[in-house]
Amino acid sequence: MANLSTIDSISHYGPIVVLLVMAILFGVGNVILTTVLGPRSQGPVKGMAYESGMNPFSSARRRFHVRFYVVAMTFLLFDVEIVFLYPWAVVFGSLADESALRPLFLGRVLFFLLTSVVAFTYAWRKGVFRYD
């Protein structure tokens, strides 16, 4: 009895294990395949750092403008707010069509988005997105 339930609960994780194995095989397999099959050519241009086709002109280890951090933090904030929409969307989809909770749920998420809009307006007016 105990064994059966243990196996049963572990088998929930089966798909994850399969996904993990596939991911590892895909990654390792591609590396092996390219080393075996791919053409080889060495040279100074080949050894250069690749950054979207631009020629690198200095080291990347330098000080960034503080603006970069502000933009990064703002991005993180709004990014996380988007993540909050996912659980809402899942629950909202499972509600019955004529359920009285639907307008309530919609109203709540709209209120949540409104607070984001306030935050966005504030950041904009504060000059977070200005580059001059």
Next chain:
Amino acid sequence: MTESVILEKLATLWPEIIMISGACICMVVGLSPKQAVRRSVVWITGLALAVAGLLLVAPHFGWWAGETSGGAAGLATAMFVRLSVILLGLLLWLTSWGVPDLLPATQVAEAAAAQGRPFNPSMVCRGEYFAFFLFSLTGAMLCASANDLVWLFLALELTSLPTYIMVATGRNHMAAQEAGLKYFFLGALSVAIFLYGFSLVYGATGTTVIVSTQLQPVSIAGYVAGLQGEFPPLLATGLLLSLVGLAFKIAAFPMHFYVADVYQGAATPVTALLAFVPKMAGFVSIMLLLSVIGWPLPVPVMWVLWIMAAVTMTVGNVLGLLQNNVKRVLAYSSIAHSGYLLVGIVAGPTTSAGTLGQGLAAVLFYIVVYGLATIGAFSVLGCLRVNGEEAQTYDEISGLSRRYPGLALLMLISILSLIGLPPLAGFVGKVYLFGSAISGSFIGLMVVAAINTAVSAVYYLRIIGACYFGESRIKIELVATRAGRLSAGLAAIAVLVLGFRGGWLVEATREATRSVSVVDVDTQPQVAAPDHLSSE
């Protein structure tokens, strides 16, 4: 929590909703290109506070059929705390009136705008200051109506997070930056500690609901009642960690290290806020958490609080003696007063019906009285400048009575109330508080508190001595803050009135704490331990 419960709860929160909306409006309006509009944030803040206060008392007078249920602490306690936060919040609002306008960056931006150049919103934090002010007050109010550990945690964070920023931005000085950083990091540490405590409490009881009148959902109080006096170590550890973390909010030992530096570094009106709002939130949370195990407290918890109270007041008063800076003195006095307040928490509500027997009522009364006196003292300090900087040391306020007799008198009243001299409200508060210790037979703690009160008189009297008998060597000037003086005046009047005619407030606190009572196993729902624990 089911849908209807959430909706019912939301319907009780209209004052808080008004204040949050007011804060959002301040945030946006403070950046308006029109000067008259962006200056109106002060009025919007006051309006939000006033409307919230009216909504809070409206059901009582029958103007509006509003809320009916409080949190774990009961409707009356929540009502008392919320109302006192709003009323003292109005005083703090007056004290804060000119804070963002006095910042050099604001003045530069406003001067440029006055000459017709476009207004630069990134230099001014007027809207933010008042928005964060409202957020912090709202957090303290939400603590009072909490009935869930998650809710309590969020409310406590809403109280503290805005104050970190207010400390750093309220004053143009390196010390303010330093204070803000210290406050933030130590605050984060304390949050981690009490959150860990909450998680252990949840682990021990299997629920985050604090008190419930029904069997479902189960509550922590119900679980504890079901234990019949036994006390699992996991629950005890959780509660103790929560208490230690909350000690940061109330500025008590062992989390008191930040107090002097932060109070000194912050702008004085912000310091006044720090001295009252987080303390109120912290003490209400402690009362909520301890109400689940009930009074008389189990021996280990009682001794931890006993020692915390004794050490806190001794540390505060002894270190207060060594300071030369009035703001630091008042910071250590804030620590010491937390120690006195913990005496009431240790004593708790006792079964004897006498007026002096109510520890929790005494705590509520004393915290309001302490808030009034400390806001008065800080408001007076906030009005004074020396060479454009805040007046802080004994030397700088020396001879204040000759230059500004009115302000010196307000300072005198506030300080005498902090000492606890009759006929001021501080005296009534101390009698009430120490009386509860006697009727709970905590004579030792009461003796420690009495000795500490005597010690504290030394540094309090030094402040008065400097104001009244010192030579005025340094030129001290007044900043244009009529609101600050009004706030100090109102606080002093309140302290006087409560001293002579404070009976109604004593009655109100007794009424407020009636529902938080001594352990009575019969009245609490019996709930079996959660499955995952009983199977062990």
